[in-house]
Amino acid sequence: MTLQIRTLDEYRAVYERSVRDPEGFWAEQAATFRWHKPWRRVLEWNFREPRVKWFIGGRLNITENCLDRHLETRPDQVALLWEPNDPKRKVRRITYRQLYGLVCQLANALKAQGVRKGDRVCLYMPMVPELAIAVLACARIGAVHSVVFAGFSAVALADRIKDAQAKVVITADANARGPKNIAVKTVVDEALSMGCSSVERVIVLRNTGDEVPMTAGRDLWWHDAVRGKRKTCKATVVDSEHMLFILYTSGSTGKPKGVVHTHGGYMVYTEFTFRNVFQYQPGDIYWCTADIGWITGHSYIVYGPLLAGATTLMFEGIPTYPDPGRFWEVVQRHKVNIFYTAPTAIRALMAAGDEWVKGRRLTSLRVLGTVGEPINEEAWRWYYERVGKKRCPIVDTWWQTETGGILISPLASITPLKPCYATLPLPGVQPCLVDANGNELEGPNVEGMLCLKFPWPSILRTTFGDHERCRLNYFAAFPDKYFTGDGARRDDNGMYRIIGRVDDVINVSGHRIGTAEVEDAINKAPNVVESAVVGYPHPIKGQGIYAYVITSGPVGDLSAFRQAVLDTVTREIGPIAKPDKIQVVPGLPKTRSGKIMRRILRKIAEGDTSNLGDTTTLLNPEVVDEIKSGALV
């Protein structure tokens, strides 16, 4: 097990050491894992190409550290504790020994279907144990998983399958989400009709039992695929830098990009941060409410907790089904000790009223966490007082898909808390703030763009199939720095507060959505000529999506037009990207070079039209007043 920090002084000493001697520090952490061959060099890096490699020459398989090494010490401990969507259905408890067997069996089945080291496997699945099993089975044989959140549409799924050139897709008949079943197999069929020529096989889990069409020669039931397969499977030993997974995420331009993480560094960093941030203790029941379709689920439902030998709870459903007391009921039932969720869920449950929390016995809770978006003070206080009863520290964890693991966060009960602050960098993390010219802002009480000066083991390695895009997105804005896309401030005590994105990315309910993607989708709706999308403050979602749309002629029935736009966005991306507000406008404010002035559109969407700045330099200043007068605020 990696080092677990126990006191504030120790944190300070370890942090100082990790900056003075990062290679020595991380080598010590890495040495606590099972390797087939030790590394020759700890780190090689430059942020110009960029090129980052950790534990060079080392050979391992991450799943041996998630599974095999626990067989000696905790074979009968529950690894995966599964809470179904329908509270009347049976809870599933899968021990480390059982999980090992199930992962190996599917790994053998995948091999039998022709999946080889380096092949990509796309997972489009419900939050059932088989999703975690499929993730680990891919890793077991050196294949690369690409999990796609099952709320994405067929078009979005097809884009990701094509970009990753996936050979196999694993899905289910349907997903149980709240009162509905969502027919995910049908979505896969539709996606595959859009020219995903790399796909040879679709493996279908029987989950809800709903009827699904199977395509002969291509589709195979999961239970048929694993039938008769052995429950042991030698792990494919890979290089530290062998690709572990691709996960697509939105940026400010173009289509989502496939962030790439690798076996060695990701393993060391997720285990270390899981145990330190949450101060995990053996025997704890740990629950992260994210979906495995996002990075939080990868790092802190599957890999981090299993590497640490924890019991990780996986929840199939949604926070409000059958009622807004569901989270607290699950905490009570399973005696959850560590609970990790998103501010949007906290705000929604807070809005549902205190009565849902009041009657529950939440005394098992010791640590609370949040992730995904800035948490406002009211929500922080409610979480701290009503859920944690002022006993439990809140770890406000700041990180990104690209960072693989938590970078800035309190260590529970060890480092100080400050509402709305992610607080201090973890060991090995060297943040800095820069101004628009790239000058580093020194000292306390400064605000700027958040960058990292030095690599940590789970920094992204590339964006799949397009390294130049990786360079341009993260390493080109400021020389020799990784740029996060976030703005932040640093207080007198060196604590960081994340303010939010400074690029054209919107954070809706903790989901990252690129404005360009939404605009592309809206532009496909009937009668739409052009559109511009911005975020605006939303009481529950954090940010809502405001769309300004130019049409080719009079729209007639406005509500039918809006519905057509919503349907188009749902078809192109998925319901999470649906605009909250759609305003038909005669034009968009543009600079003389034809660039849309989003600053003005953001202000109007926020309802703050008092000071729009100088609009006289616009190509079409008259349009601003027209937009203002029709604004939906």
Ligand code: PRX
């Ligand atoms: O803007 C930051 C916000 O979420 C972005 C990363 O999104 P994603 O890659 O989807 O990963 C989300 C889960 C790690 C960041 O650039 N963000 C994430 N955590 C926080 C946050 N903003 C404020 N406070 C946080 N704790």
